[in-house]
Amino acid sequence: MPAPKLLYAQSGGVTAVINTTAAAVIQCAREHGVKVYAARNGILGVLREDLIDTSRETRAAIEALAYTPGGAFGSCRFKLGPADRERAHYQRLIEVLRAHDIRYLLYNGGNDSADTSLKIARASRRLGYPLTCIGVPKTVDNDLALTDCCPGFGSVAKYTAVSVLEASLDVASMAESSTKVFVMEVMGRHAGWIAAAAGLAQRTPDDPPHVILFPEVPFDRERFLAAVRRTVERVGWCTVVVSEGLRHPDGRFVAEAGGKDAFGHSQLGGAGPTIAAMVKDGLGLKVHWAVPDYLQRSARHLASQTDHEHAWAVGEKAVEYALAGMSGVMPVIKRISDRPYRWKIEAAPLDRIANREKKLPRSFLRRDGYGITEACRRYLAPLVRGEASPPFGKDGLPVHARLRKPRVAPRLPPWEADAE
Amino acid sequence: MPAPKLLYAQSGGVTAVINTTAAAVIQCAREHGVKVYAARNGILGVLREDLIDTSRETRAAIEALAYTPGGAFGSCRFKLGPADRERAHYQRLIEVLRAHDIRYLLYNGGNDSADTSLKIARASRRLGYPLTCIGVPKTVDNDLALTDCCPGFGSVAKYTAVSVLEASLDVASMAESSTKVFVMEVMGRHAGWIAAAAGLAQRTPDDPPHVILFPEVPFDRERFLAAVRRTVERVGWCTVVVSEGLRHPDGRFVAEAGGKDAFGHSQLGGAGPTIAAMVKDGLGLKVHWAVPDYLQRSARHLASQTDHEHAWAVGEKAVEYALAGMSGVMPVIKRISDRPYRWKIEAAPLDRIANREKKLPRSFLRRDGYGITEACRRYLAPLVRGEASPPFGKDGLPVHARLRKPRVAPRLPPWEADAE
Numbered sequence: 001m002p003a004p005k006l007l008y009a010q011s012g013g014v015t016a017v018i019n020t021t022a023a024a025v026i027q028c029a030r031e032h033g034v035k036v037y038a039a040r041n042g043i044l045g046v047l048r049e050d051l052i053d054t055s056r057e058t059r060a061a062i063e064a065l066a067y068t069p070g071g072a073f074g075s076c077r078f079k080l081g082p083a084d085r086e087r088a089h090y091q092r093l094i095e096v097l098r099a100h101d102i103r104y105l106l107y108n109g110g111n112d113s114a115d116t117s118l119k120i121a122r123a124s125r126r127l128g129y130p131l132t133c134i135g136v137p138k139t140v141d142n143d144l145a146l147t148d149c150c151p152g153f154g155s156v157a158k159y160t161a162v163s164v165l166e167a168s169l170d171v172a173s174m175a176e177s178s179t180k181v182f183v184m185e186v187m188g189r190h191a192g193w194i195a196a197a198a199g200l201a202q203r204t205p206d207d208p209p210h211v212i213l214f215p216e217v218p219f220d221r222e223r224f225l226a227a228v229r230r231t232v233e234r235v236g237w238c239t240v241v242v243s244e245g246l247r248h249p250d251g252r253f254v255a256e257a258g259g260k261d262a263f264g265h266s267q268l269g270g271a272g273p274t275i276a277a278m279v280k281d282g283l284g285l286k287v288h289w290a291v292p293d294y295l296q297r298s299a300r301h302l303a304s305q306t307d308h309e310h311a312w313a314v315g316e317k318a319v320e321y322a323l324a325g326m327s328g329v330m331p332v333i334k335r336i337s338d339r340p341y342r343w344k345i346e347a348a349p350l351d352r353i354a355n356r357e358k359k360l361p362r363s364f365l366r367r368d369g370y371g372i373t374e375a376c377r378r379y380l381a382p383l384v385r386g387e388a389s390p391p392f393g394k395d396g397l398p399v400h401a402r403l404r405k406p407r408v409a410p411r412l413p414p415w416e417a418d419a420e
Numbered sequence: 421m422p423a424p425k426l427l428y429a430q431s432g433g434v435t436a437v438i439n440t441t442a443a444a445v446i447q448c449a450r451e452h453g454v455k456v457y458a459a460r461n462g463i464l465g466v467l468r469e470d471l472i473d474t475s476r477e478t479r480a481a482i483e484a485l486a487y488t489p490g491g492a493f494g495s496c497r498f499k500l501g502p503a504d505r506e507r508a509h510y511q512r513l514i515e516v517l518r519a520h521d522i523r524y525l526l527y528n529g530g531n532d533s534a535d536t537s538l539k540i541a542r543a544s545r546r547l548g549y550p551l552t553c554i555g556v557p558k559t560v561d562n563d564l565a566l567t568d569c570c571p572g573f574g575s576v577a578k579y580t581a582v583s584v585l586e587a588s589l590d591v592a593s594m595a596e597s598s599t600k601v602f603v604m605e606v607m608g609r610h611a612g613w614i615a616a617a618a619g620l621a622q623r624t625p626d627d628p629p630h631v632i633l634f635p636e637v638p639f640d641r642e643r644f645l646a647a648v649r650r651t652v653e654r655v656g657w658c659t660v661v662v663s664e665g666l667r668h669p670d671g672r673f674v675a676e677a678g679g680k681d682a683f684g685h686s687q688l689g690g691a692g693p694t695i696a697a698m699v700k701d702g703l704g705l706k707v708h709w710a711v712p713d714y715l716q717r718s719a720r721h722l723a724s725q726t727d728h729e730h731a732w733a734v735g736e737k738a739v740e741y742a743l744a745g746m747s748g749v750m751p752v753i754k755r756i757s758d759r760p761y762r763w764k765i766e767a768a769p770l771d772r773i774a775n776r777e778k779k780l781p782r783s784f785l786r787r788d789g790y791g792i793t794e795a796c797r798r799y800l801a802p803l804v805r806g807e808a809s810p811p812f813g814k815d816g817l818p819v820h821a822r823l824r825k826p827r828v829a830p831r832l833p834p835w836e837a838d839a840e
Contacts (some may be wrong), residue, residue: 167715
């Protein structure tokens with residue numbers, strides 16, 4: 001009889017360090033003598049029985065994987081419905097796991113994924129299949145409940161602070177006769193964590209970013225334009241950071257693009273140019289805007305060492321929890337102290353994480369709503385510390401893992417949804 | 421009688437390494453016992469007699485300056501008109517230089533600046549003031565004539581190739597159920613050098629970027645959409661890099677924003693979202709787009725070592741040429757060999773650089789117009805090699821120079837244009 005296997009799957013938007021977690025899972029499981037399969041494209045790969053045997057990857061490849069952005073095995077945006085409505089999906093999942101003697105499922109994602117993990121854990125119990133189901137945290141949005149922070153966030157935070165700093169030096173040097181206002185749009189659909197991270201670049205009130213527009217603070221056009229005008233008068237120029245999730249007081253997104261994703265979220269990506277146009281029209285100032293979009297969450301070349309260590313640790317602990325049979329939990333980061341920064345990993349129940357969203361606490365927002373407080377800075381500061389870049393090749397480009405990703409021979413008929 | 425002084429001024433859009441040149445000028449002049457003044461905000465600072473005494477900066481500050489993005493002394497977009505129409509401007513410039521016994525002018529900029537340097541050189545001769553005028557190359561656009569490449573370009577090239585590589589890993593991992601097409605807009609008003617640099621990320625035909633849209637190739641919507649569709653069918657996703665200067669066959673910019681800058685150039689910045697919308701509407705695929713804007717030209721954290729060395733060398737040589745009395749020249753980069761990459765600095769006459777624009781040679785464009793050739797790759801490859809990041813502080817952010825920038829006491833009445 002073959003040894004029980006562990007299945008690792010990636011879900012939702014990827015990060016600069018999700019593969020660090022994958023590498024930790026694979027290495028740690030290997031050390032415990034457990035074979036790791038990875039699902040291609042997350043839960044879709046399980047439904048399709050499209051599984052990758054990671055034991056065929058070299059140790060060097062797994063080490064390189066720890067420094068490679070993106071989701072090496074493919075991720076997905078696919079929402080599993082309620083078990084009573086989508087019984088066939090859950091049955092198929094369990095069938096696939098059973099066919100390959102997979103006893104451990106590690107699902108690496110955000111709060112939607114925590115919910116999915118939980119549903120699979122329940123389905124396995126209901127269907128009498130012994131499965132240990134572990135959620136593994138990951139999201140640039142930093143909005144997971146219970147964990148002090150989320151792997152992926154520290155690196156996008158570092159990217160954002162560094163980019164604001166650098167671009168603002170550019171603006172400062174040209175402002176006398178060119179661009180006076182620079183607007184940078186950052187990710188963060190409902191929570192302003194990434195926008196807040198931009199605040200780390202500001203050391204004095206005249207340093208950038210001068211105005212941060214958070215999704216937590218209803219947008220007030222006139223007050224905003226007044227703040228920009230005052231800054232330009234005082235400093236000579238102004239850097240604005242705007243969250244993609246900025247909303248009008250009535251709840252509408254400032255940049256409403258119209259589309260919806262598989263989870264029913266609106267698709268965004270126009271807050272930056274919208275705000276820039278307001279400044280141009282309202283104040284008659286020359287404006288430039290930037291929307292780094294995926295660049296920010298894939299910027300492994302600027303990854304934070306703290307984030308890298310978190311991502312590795314949750315992968316390692318997830319394997320340990322799995323082997324200890326602790327189903328329905330997620331390894332989360334618990335902060336012990338700010339200065340010096342100390343932390344540990346704890347197990348937290350998935351049902352207290354699933355479908356919840358951690359917003360920026362009120363105490364992290366400056367009274368005027370356009371900046372961060374000292375408490376926020378104390379929280380954020382350790383997360384961007386240290387550099388964990390990949391090695392660069394002789395060609396001047398980062399060296400990323402090239403995996404073989406051999407497919408495990410299927411043992412079941414094709415999945416009906418695909419076969420149709 | 422005080423020793424003759426050298427005046428250094430920055431002009432036009434800044435780069436990740438223009439301050440490297442500034443640092444080289446200051447250090448090299450110090451070694452020759454020549455005092456360096458810097459004009460605040462380029463030529464405007466000369467007209468206003470707003471000069472900075474760099475001898476008050478510490479050696480450590482100048483060393484940090486070599487790794488600081490932006491233009492430390494301020495740059496400007498201000499076009500000096502023809503000498504016969506704007507005689508007063510030229511007279512004032514020479515008066516200011518004379519008042520401070522400035523005998524060497526080093527003007528660090530692009531082709532507009534080469535033209536300005538030349539006009540000042542001629543005006544000084546006409547007005548009988550002994551001035552040695554040197555142009556110092558700088559531009560992310562890489563479009564200066566005579567020089568093999570321009571300091572500033574290698575770093576934006578590296579930023580672009582790395583960003584395309586990283587973001588594409590993100591897209592690849594999500595494409596199955598999310599974004600299928602990623603569009604990244606890059607700078608380059610009339611010449612597609614930066615767009616071409618994205619091509620360095622492509623090792624095989626299935627690697628990104630799959631389609632590059634150059635300003636040199638008139639845009640054909642249907643042919644473009646067909647290329648994207650074929651790529652998505654073959655690879656599963658598609659990365660498109662589009663130059664801000666992409667044009668329709670009739671010459672109109674694909675993203676016409678309407679404004680004009682001081683040089684009469686159109687202000688751009690919307691080719692990315694425009695192309696993205698075309699893909700969405702034309703092919704019905706989910707699209708994301710990024711516009712890094714100033715982030716790309718200020719990304720000192722990702723600067724290329726080759727670029728850093730070029731930037732230093734032109735600064736050093738500019739001082740040597742100045743002290744040798746070689747007025748009306750620019751130190752340019754001459755390539756000796758591709759492999760191994762060898763180069764030297766030569767003096768080139770400003771009148772053969774001013775107001776010219778070096779476009780991508782036809783031989784660098786793939787026959788289909790959507791990628792680069794092996795010849796282009798051979799040209800670009802050495803320029804992005806090596807990493808010349810600034811040191812990072814304990815706070816996880818790059819350490820930039822903080823200069824004192826003391827103003828030299830004016831000796832003349834205020835400039836009329838400011839006094840009015």
